[in-house]
Amino acid sequence: MQKTLEIKNLKKYYGTKSNITKAVNDLSLEVEEGEFVAIMGASGSGKTTLLNCISTIDEVTSGHIFVDGKDITELREKDLAGFRRENLGFIFQDFNLLDTLTIAENISLALIINKEDVNKVDKKVVDIAEKLGIKDILNKYPYEVSGGQKQRCACARALINTPKLILADEPTGALDSKSSRMLLETMDEMNEKFNATILMVTHDSFSASFCKRVLFLKDGKIFNEIRRGEKSRKEFFNEILDVLTLLGGDVASVK
Template sequence: MRQILKIDHMEKYYGNKSNVTKAIDDISIEVFEGEFIGIMGASGSGKTTMLNCISTIDTVSAGHIFLDGRDITELKEKEIAKFRRENLGFIFQDFNLLDTLTVGENIALALTINRVSPKEIDRKVEEIASKLDISYILEKYPYETSGGQKQRCACARAIINNPKLILADEPTGALDSKSAQMLLETIKSMNEDLGATILMVTHDAFSASYAKRILFLKDGRIFNELIKGEKSRKQFFNEILDVMSLLGGNLSDVL
């Protein structure tokens, strides 16, 4: 398998010499093409900081991050926005759809910014909308659609540019259980049917059970790793709960 992401001895500190907080403490991982990885840990474990560094929203204090062989810690400020547009897809907790644009225009936004031809944009939007079953709402505005339709629109926007990596930070955090399950099924379909490589941060064991591999963080370090393999999602869910109990977090942080 082709390596998509390599984190090499990454560290992230906040504060000054007299009061240093180590958010990430010497983490090294590899992510391969087509993987769906969950990042878990209690609040303050470093999981969101890790995602922010991978997405170039934040910078590392030490170490390197390689995306498809390119060292993104060496990117210049003027290169970052272009790098994100061309290589990363994002699924936000609140979707971040623009109500002044139609669903189709929201999905096409990254292609429009990248100056893809209108004909190619239309083709790609129709293709991804068909796969995610939202072709019939492309002319509607987000406020005219249901929560589930907004979710699929956000997923379509994340994947339309064929990014090397899709990043999702607590994507179900603001959803009820039914909507959360719908979104997770869509993300799973993006991974299995569309070949997307996904890194999802979550504190929720149910959400994590949709992933194929889970990395557990504690105090900024890798604490444990689980691989789903041939297990059922229910079996994987129970394994996740077992590891979370070892982390010492409250079950309210997990369920």
């Protein structure tokens, strides 16, 4: 299968000479098309930094990131916007919707920017909204709807361009458990029905249990990796918890 994302020896260091923080330290990973991958880890383990590097928000210190075979670390700054526009979709913890636009306008923004045929915009927006269950609120403003609805609007915006890769940073972080569940089911559906490739950063085992594969990060490196395979979600959830327990303390120090 085609590799949607390939990371080779990625390093991202912060700070000054005397005080270096190795946020991502020599990390390599591959994500295939149609995968739904979660990255887990304690705070400070480098999850968000990794995501920021992939989304070209942050520059890498060294290493390579290939999206659909193209090395994005080699892209010049002025080409980055175009790259993001055509290849990436984003879902953030705090939604990142524009307050001045309605839900419909927020979703259509991604299309307009990509210079989609104006006549098709409205239809596409309604279609996707219907699938994600937010058709009724299309004409409302972000501050008039609930957090779950906002996040599904962000999903719609991320999905509408059929990007190669959807990046989600703690998408359930600001949601209650019911909305979280609905959102995760939506994302699962996006993955199943539209074959969307999703990379999600989370520290919540429940969220991670919706994925097909979970990577565990510690000190900027991949510590462990488990696959769901044919297991039920409950079994997978328990397995994730087991790994997390291990992750919590250093094995060597528990002798």
